[in-house]
Amino acid sequence: MIRIKSRNTLTRLIALVALVLAIGLVAIQPARMQDGSDAQSRITYLVEEAYVPNQVIVALMPNFDIATVAAMYGLNPVPISQTGAVPPSYLMQIADGSTVEQKVAQLSADTLRIDFAEPNFRLSAPEAARPTWSVGDSYSPVAAGRKASNGQWARGVIRLDEAHQVTRGTAMVNGQPTPVVVAVLDTGIDFNHPAFAGRLVPGYDFIGQDNDPSEEGNPQIGPFGHGTHVAGIIAMVAPEAKIMPLRVLNVQGRTDAFIVARAVEYAVAHGAHVINLSLSTSNETGVIHDAFYDFLEGQEELDGGNLPLNGAVAVVAAGNTGTTAYQYPAAIAFLEPNRIGREVIPVAASNSSDVLSIFSSRGPWVFVMAPGERIISPAPYNRYANWSGTSMAAPIVAGEAALVRAVNPLAEAKDIQDHIFARTVNIPGQIRRVDVMLAVSNPIPLDTDRALPVKSRR
Template sequence: MFQGRLVQGYDFVDGDTDPSEVGAPYVNPAYGHGTHVSGIIALVAPEARIMPIRVLDENGEGDFWRIAEAIVWAANHGADVVNISFGYPQQTQLLRDLLDACSDGTTTTGKTFPEIGINRLFFSIAAGNSGDSTFIYPAADADDSNGSLAIGASTRFDRLAQFSTFHNRVKLVAPGENIVSAIPGDRYAFWSGTSMAAPIVSAVAALVKARYPNLNPVEIAERVEQTSVRISYGNPQIRINRVDALCAVTLIPPATCNP
């Protein structure tokens, strides 16, 4: 699946250029997670180049500084889209500022990141799997105004998945229930979670960027959100939209895609 699809990545856990999976199945909870996420991107955006970057250890643990380093590294090595399929219960100003800086070079706090070059990034961030409105970061800091979107999960029946976190910062959902993708050992598996939904949106953003290379991250976020399709939910006061790749890439007017 990944033959000819990968560009040079980095392992910020071990400090080397080999970001391969570490650990063992059924032993380490994070084993296979990155491969499965990457496989979804490869399936949805077949011509996208994937830059694998490892920031969490085999148990799915990591620190904010390592994540910030990885984002800066991605920006400086030509990435256009960053997928974040993990989250933390506590907010950090560092990552919040970094999301802002990577979209247009400015932050609401005035903090600057001279380490970031001129390249700008769109972020697709998994909202979490709490099944309620619990804030998980950095998803809860995402906003289309800074070129980032918090992504919930939908089912094959076009409904919000029961496990999906959902609140007013979650602007979009994507299929995230029983998603088939690659896992280590040349195998495939069905996994569920907003971790599986976020890379679908990342892949759609990559398709949009490929067709319209002059769009900046904010414009990509707005296009992906505005061309999404409203789906069913028990509370009519809550609006839930599911990403639509065709509408986003062809720039079909939102009214046509989202009656």
């Protein structure tokens, strides 16, 4: 059945006004370094760089076609790309010389034909402007790194070794062992690292548009190794889960909203049960909103006879702003709690004192915190390395979600989110901190009579 999409008009107009007011201004996004100091080296972006130039994202109201709209509004008649949602969103090239702001304003004014129009906003890894692991501590050879990783502080705080006595990420379905699949939307992965031997399923490179999502770049560029490090944390927490590497961040650690939306769609279509997104933007984006809406909540059917497609959980880094300012897509969980927010877990970073990290984003929109400082995990060139950030905290929770899914293979995605939040540790004055052992040792009650809810966008 076709689901009619209708984004809130007031929200769309408010976003449009904010966009127009920003024209010509310089946007400086404050952040904090790993040591908590103000970010002197934080990259400062002009507003023009906050989104991809000469592109707009358009979603249509029912019964209108993109070719007609493109002809009316000076767009290239052939979409650059489109999502698989029903109805889809289109990535369009501006063909008449208008600015992105002008084109978004023109399209948004046509409420008869246009569901929503927005720039193709850029996102980045929160640590993209940080010194790389190669500047700090790294461990070589692999044996030394593995020993350091196995003995690091984060494991004890979340009671990981005890949790592994319950599950390591393999579910039993119809009497058959079936691994949980975790998609990692990041800079790619070092396929040759021994930490990933036997732990990978095929992925995709949305930057290079090929089937090889390997890390690219070099250690002198900030985000190099980010995806390898993130994937390694998931492998540490859920060692029997399978990792699906999806390269969505370029060598500068940046991407755009349309790529992220397509990657979410790809992950679910190819059997991911958990999706880790260690990336963020300060701009709410409709195309990612709709990707979460259309693809995270599953259907009552089996994934090739394996785990039921009861939805995918999206675990999202809260960002490293050190403020309460919303970061997306993490904030969707708070802003839409009764719709797509039920399948999204925003994650802050904590330190070894069980205190919120000074660099971490915070506020009522951030649900849980997890260890995110000096986390030791695989890095390219057969190394292990320290890295800090909410990007390191999110995969701890993604790994936890995989373990919870393994213990509860019939649970729905929103139940997993609720369960993880309910099985956290209450630390006075802090965001609730995850406890993996607590989560896996308490099964989720299965309501066999519950039907899938009817979804409504607004």
